[in-house]
Amino acid sequence: MSDRILIFYGSYRSDRQGIKLANYLVDAFAARGASPELIDAKAVGLPMLDRMYREYEPGTAPEALEALAQKIIAADAFVFVTGEYNWGVQPGLKNLTDHFLPEWFWRPAAIASYSAGRLAGVRAASAWHPTLAEMGMVVISSTLSVGGIGGAFDAQGAPQGDSGTALTRAFPRFADDLAWWTEAARAQRARLKPPY
Numbered sequence: 001m002s003d004r005i006l007i008f009y010g011s012y013r014s015d016r017q018g019i020k021l022a023n024y025l026v027d028a029f030a031a032r033g034a035s036p037e038l039i040d041a042k043a044v045g046l047p048m049l050d051r052m053y054r055e056y057e058p059g060t061a062p063e064a065l066e067a068l069a070q071k072i073i074a075a076d077a078f079v080f081v082t083g084e085y086n087w088g089v090q091p092g093l094k095n096l097t098d099h100f101l102p103e104w105f106w107r108p109a110a111i112a113s114y115s116a117g118r119l120a121g122v123r124a125a126s127a128w129h130p131t132l133a134e135m136g137m138v139v140i141s142s143t144l145s146v147g148g149i150g151g152a153f154d155a156q157g158a159p160q161g162d163s164g165t166a167l168t169r170a171f172p173r174f175a176d177d178l179a180w181w182t183e184a185a186r187a188q189r190a191r192l193k194p195p196y
C-alpha cells in the first residue's frame with residue numbers, strides 16, 4: 001500500500017520561502033512511490049482556534065475543518081515543514097495543528113525545518129518535537145534542516161547550491177526512516193487496536 005503522507009506547511013507571509021521546501025518534499029515523496037499531499041495552512045484558512053474538531057457534534061464542524069480532519073484520520077504519516085519565527089514555531093502551523101488531537105494519534109511524524117540563516121530553523125524543530133509527541137505522534141529522529149532557504153531552490157523549485165545539495169543528500173535517509181515507522185505503525189494498528 002502506498003504511504004499516505006500529509007505534508008504540513010504554515011507560513012501566511014506574502015513572500016514566504018518555505019513553500020519551496022514543502023513542494024520539493026511532495027515531489028520527492030511522490031518519486032519514491034508514496035502518496036503525499038501538501039496541507040498549506042494558509043490555503044486551508046482555519047480561523048484562530050475557537051473549538052477543536054472534537055468539540056463539534058458529528059456532522060456540524062465547518063467544512064474546511066471536517067475535510068482536514070478526515071485527511072488526518074486517513075493518513076499514514078505526517079511531515080511538518082517548519083520555519084522559525086523568533087526562535088519558535090510559526091503561528092499558522094501551530095494554530096492548525098491545535099485544532100486536532102485524537103485525530104493525530106498512532107502515526108509517525110517527521111520534521112523538516114528551514115530558515116533564512118545558517119541555523120536552518122533547528123530551534124523551531126526542537127520546539128515542534130515535544131509538541132508533536134504530546135499530540136500522540138511518534139516523532140522520528142531523522143530531520144531535514146535547510147539553511148539559506150531563500151537561495152536553496154532555483155526558479156523551477158529544484159534544489160541548488162550548498163543547502164540544496166545537502167537537502168538532496170539527506171532526503172533518502174529521512175524518507176527511509178519515516179517509511180520504516182509508517183510500516184511499523186500500520187502493522188501494529190492492524191495487529192492490536194490502539195488502547196484509546
Ligand SMILES: Cc1cc2nc3c(=O)[nH]c(=O)nc-3n(C[C@H](O)[C@H](O)[C@H](O)COP(=O)(O)O)c2cc1C
Binds near residue numbers: 016085087121
Ligand atoms: C517574524 C519573523 C521572525 C523570524 N525569526 C527568525 C529566527 O528566530 N531565526 C531564524 O533563523 N530566522 C528567523 N526569521 C527569518 C526566517 O527564517 C525567514 O524569513 C523565512 O523565510 C521564514 O519562513 P517563510 O518565508 O516560509 O515565512 C524570522 C522571520 C520572520 C518574518
